[in-house]
Amino acid sequence: MKKWQLFGTTVVGASLLLGACGGGNAGSGSGDNAKGEVKGDGSSTVGPIIEKLNEKFAKDNQDVTVSNGTSGTGGGFEKFLSGSTDFSNASRPIKDEEKKKLDDKGIKYDEFKVAQDGVTITVNKENDFVKELTKEQLKEIYSGEAKSWKDVNPKWPDKEIKAYSPDQSHGTYDFFTEEIMDKGDIKAEKNADTNVIVQSVQKNEQGIGYFGYNFYEQNKDKLKEVKIKDDKGKLTEPTKKTIQDGSYALSRPLYIYTNEKKLKENKGFQEFMKFILDDKGKAAEDAGFVALPKKDYSEQQDKLKDIIGKESDNKDSDKKEDK
Template identity: 75%
Template sequence: MKKWQLFGTTVVGASLLLGACGGNGGSDSGSGEGKDVKGEVKGDGSSTVGPIIEKLNEKFNKKFPNVTVSNAQSGTGGGFEKFISGSTDFSNASRPIKDDEKKKLKDKGIDYKEYKIGQDGVTVTVNKDNDFVKELSKKQLKKIYSGEAKTWKDVNSKWPDKEIKPFSPNQSHGTYDFFSEEVMDKGDIKADKNSDTNQIVSNVDKNKQAIGYFGYDYYKENKDKLKVVNIKDEKGKLTKPSEKTIQNGSYVLSRPLFIYANEKKLKDNKGLQEFLKFTLKDKGKSAEDVGLVALPKDKYTKQLDKLNKFIDKNSDSKDSKKDDSKKEDK
């Protein structure tokens, strides 16, 4: 699985090159059923959602070889910055859009559509040799990541008096924002912060007193190296990350994954329309392909129906304007 996570750097998937040369073995004309659709679609955002987009693009390119879909991964926050500037057609996010981001879009006159394309569970892990941490409450997590607990003994009096080494994604990641809101009550996270999630995995793997958190797909890919920690909710109920508990939301750190589309560009860009329709018709298979979790299938169907109605409505509006223009010419 490819994990590109470069802070402040534009990283574009290999499927951009496939789209540019027609896909399907490099044929210029392509043999996809949507080969008459041409254009360019630009996205940016979450490095958690990015691999889903890459997998979708591989499949999409076979049917729409003349549509180039590029997708950078500058983090959820970085992606929204470009979306607000108008330089992208869609933005990937591992958290809902914030109120200040909504305001900036409104000030720019940009309307948008929100689509949920998968589900994730922020997974907390410790070193494989840690034989005492099996579960933590959200309160204990907050104690660790606020810096209040310096040693494991500060978390639980029965645990060793060893200094905790906490690791976290940095502020460019939606995972950081989610953890700050859900665990820290929007407070600051005091930890060694990393732009590259793979570095967090490596740090937890190499340090016996380490603790780190990231998307479920990173845990699945590295589960032989790490030990998962079950999380108690506010009522003391123990929750464990799995495909089932993440999909039904019973895992306390479950979260939806999003694509936000620029409404005006969605009206005008046939390639963007087809890519979003393809994404929803995929019904989360690509999310599962990269180690994340699909939504219940009916969630995709309902969103696809709304997307089609939006496209049809604006298509009818364009046709009506064309007819009115012809009448005026006469």
């Protein structure tokens, strides 16, 4: 399978997600009789997790086709609102205005957490002076108040900062705006494609950028990670442990929002959601993210059962008793 690539607002569809053509043994999956088409869109951060999940899911669920796009968290919610998708991936919680629009249309939805992420701040590999930043210093940089590194710290060189950011279609942009900017404007070179941000920081010695932890993990030989002080002045660093337990200053959950009516009606969709939670974050780890604590997946499995009913679980129990 070709390497996962993200193309900003370009939809990445069923050609990447092989739900209809897995080559596993028929009858070996939990959804032996499951059929259907499942469509998703949204966060380019969550996208690689969905692909990893579907690579596994496809092996035993040949009659279920799962497709996914990466038009960004905001773009994904627009498609979710229009009814053209069954689930929407998000790298931030749903906004109040998005909730209202869904409510006005009579669309009931459910929120599931799929993994944990840490927004990682990086600078150019040749930058030998920026090792840590406070949230206030980040705000100075991304508000445009600090024009040079010397403006951030008098001990640093008087060289113009080149700041890079995801654009407004990204949940990562919204998260950063909320956590760092106090909802103020981000003044930086923005791009829909996270890979372009990575490359921009890599090429510019005065560059600084931010994105999901997996992008840093994939490019840590080319970039330098910056530690961040939390609100109490404690220095934090993004690691799997600190991201999972939330002690890293810029930790965040990653979400899947499901259309409840479509979930109840589509057996294939039910099986895919059960598979996601049964996986307990293994696919997320494979994609370079961090699994949630196991109890979080267990709690959400119970939530899913309450939504779709326990009929399928009773069938699974009958099979186990017959063995």
